[in-house]
Amino acid sequence: MTVRRRRILIGVLSFLAVLLLIFGRAALHLTRTALTDRSDRRPIPAGSADDASRLEEAAVERIVDIPSDPADAERQLVDLVRSARARGVRLSIAGARHSQGGHTVAPGGLVLNMLPFKAMTLDAEKRLLRVQAGALWSDILPVLDRQGLSVAVMQSDNNFSVGGSLSVNCHGWAHDRPPIASTVESLRVLTAEGTIVTCSRNERADLFTHVLGGYGLFGVILEAELRVVPNELCTLERIETPVETYVTTLGSIDAAGGPPAMLYGRVCVAPDPFLTKAIITVARRAAVQPVPLPPLRPSETGGLDRLVFRGSVGSGYGKELRWDAEKRLQPWLDSPITRNQLLNGSVALYENRSDSTTDIVHEYFVPPAAFPAFLDQVREIVPKHPADLLNLTVRGVRADPDTVLRYADRDLLALVMYFNQPRTAEGDRALVPMTQGLIDAALSLGGRYYLPYRLHATKEQFAAAYPMGAAFFATKRRFDPSELFQNRFYSTYGR
Ligand SMILES: Cc1cc2nc3c(=O)[nH]c(=O)nc-3n(C[C@H](O)[C@H](O)[C@H](O)COP(=O)(O)OP(=O)(O)OC[C@H]3O[C@@H](n4cnc5c(N)ncnc54)[C@H](O)[C@@H]3O)c2cc1C
Known part of the structure; x- marks a missing residue:
């Protein structure tokens, strides 16, 4: 081999060695990750509830899956609220359960699983989406996408329910905007008395401003009217x-x-x-x-x-x-x-x-x-x-x-x-x-x-962080005197 050829060969080999050093380590690391990225999480035991933290497991009386048919669902929910109140059983409300502190869990109580309740209608011209509380953003985005529209404010992922998002008053990557409450025109809410009411900035405003960001303590959000924006x-x-x-x-x-x-x-x-x-x-x-x-x-x-x-x-x-x-x-x-x-x-x-x-x-x-x-x-x-x-x-x-x-x-x-x-x-x-x-x-x-x-x-x-907290919880007890709607957030800070 000539000196020139040997130099070229050494150059090529060195280049390959450098590539191997750079990408080999990455490849090795990612292969190791693939082999150790376990999916061995045990399911939540029957008769218990938990959330995305998987640190909040508690025995509950029952998890009630809300029927998807609106008339059935509303009839069943009204009966459930009235009978739970009569029996003194606590009710917690669950969407996708990505809260991580037992906000959807009241030990010994009933859990309303809102996820099946997810129908929606869109008025594309007025850019208004009427949607039931169990719908996830992953259900909503394809519907809006077909009409050239998009969600105005949501989290940075699509796995959350409308009811949960409104109850934590979520926010995400939408720039230059307040949290999601700013996009809500009106809500239909099932109250602790077992009646269904509509609230907005002009109608029952007191309920509206407490249910939004209210962590499921003021009633069950059944449906929301959300302002949507153009997709682009x-x-x-x-x-x-x-x-x-x-x-x-x-x-x-x-x-x-x-x-x-x-x-x-x-x-x-x-x-x-x-x-x-x-x-x-x-x-x-x-x-x-x-x-x-x-x-x-x-x-x-x-x-x-x-x-x-x-x-x-x-x-x-x-x-x-x-x-x-x-x-x-x-x-x-x-x-x-x-x-x-x-x-x-x-x-x-x-x-x-x-x-x-x-x-x-x-x-x-x-x-x-x-x-x-x-x-x-x-x-x-x-x-x-x-x-x-x-x-x-x-x-x-x-x-x-x-x-x-x-x-x-x-x-x-x-x-x-x-x-x-x-x-x-x-x-x-x-x-x-x-x-x-x-x-x-x-x-x-x-x-x-x-x-x-x-x-x-x-x-x-x-x-110190929420100086209005005491008044917020006092108002909860005014709307819900028998403290029907409960969860661990309420039992920790609400009393
Ligand atoms: C990985 C991860 C990413 C997150 N990203 C974001 C983010 O980008 N932005 C952000 O703001 N938050 C974020 N969160 C926080 C927050 O927990 C979620 O925004 C919220 O939980 C979403 O809805 P959900 O359906 O999971 O609600 P859930 O956890 O099911 O419920 C949340 C609260 O809402 C109440 N609730 C649920 N449905 C109803 C209803 N129909 N009527 C009345 N009350 C109801 C529950 O009782 C509970 O108190 C994130 C959480 C996780 C774990």
Whole structure:
């Protein structure tokens, strides 16, 4: 072999070795993840209820599946409410049960499973959707998509029910908007007296403002009239920024071409740089809107995205790999994309399916100016505890003028954290000090925490975050004097 040929061969081999080093490690890591990503979670035992935390199991008298036929369902629900009240049995209301603190569980009581109750009608011209409370966003998006319409405000995934979303007053990636209550025209509600009433901003406004964000304590939401918005093709842009300049970067994004349709940030949770860099994903209406728009595709539920996410559990390298993939690959893969497609993500892409561990969401709201200071505290607090932070996304939420137990009393930034932890009572208790520390940090900066997750806040922290809480629960007892509608959120903070 000539010297020249030998050099070329060495060059090619070195190049292959470098490729193997870079991709081989990733391939090995992802293969290991595929082999260990277990789906061995035992089903909830018959006669018990639980939620997405899988830490709230309790024996209940019965889980009542609401019939899908509206007339049957309403007759049965009225009878059920009246007989439960007469017998002194407590009633909890369950949608997709993605709350994580027993908000759908009243031990020993009846659980209303609203999911079969999911019919809907759409007035496309008026952009009004009338929908029963058990419908999931994954049921609704295809219906809207066929008419060129989209959901105005929902969570960042499609697996949640309308009734549950309204009762926590959810929010997501919709940019420059208050939470979902702002999109509700009216509600039909079954009260604790066993009567069905309509409420809105002009009719029984007191009930309307308590049921929205009311955690199932004021009555059963049967049906909602929601304002919807046009679907549109969006281009995606990703901007990397140090967390110190996150808020000024948001300002310049809004200034350049007006507020985008959707926006979220992701803060790096890899060991280096831990919580100091962020990627902001901006979805803007594309200049050219094809007619018709590309139709909605089913949501992804597995594949490489899931492996990359689950591979970050307990692994610094896995977290780095995910951060790199988000930075380098994601922009190539997605854009352009319709608003509905962006909203049609499924929790199946990342959910924990193992029996021994669980993934718990936390969410803290802070004024935008306090964002870097809050992250300074998170960076201090989290590593002191046995917590594995898998994800931290950031969304903006506008002030909420519609609900009583409001988290967004002004424009705020929401920091949504996703932790992996053991699925045991001890494992859960071990994280109470971390949650309380994070709540104190948010409170010290004029912020608060979101209510649908673990009930780890002290009563004092709840009162500091939600000063209207005492009046909210007093009004609950005025609407529901026999305290028929109950759950663990109420038994923890309501009395
Ligand atoms: C992985 C994950 C991601 C999440 N993402 C987001 C997000 O992006 N944004 C956000 O805001 N929240 C988010 N959440 C938090 C929150 O728990 C969900 O928004 C909410 O639970 C969604 O609805 P659901 O159908 O699961 O409600 P459920 O958990 O079933 O119920 C929630 C509350 O609503 C009440 N309720 C349910 N149906 C009715 C009804 N018909 N009438 C009266 N009360 C009712 C229940 O009693 C309960 O108190 C997330 C939670 C998880 C676990």
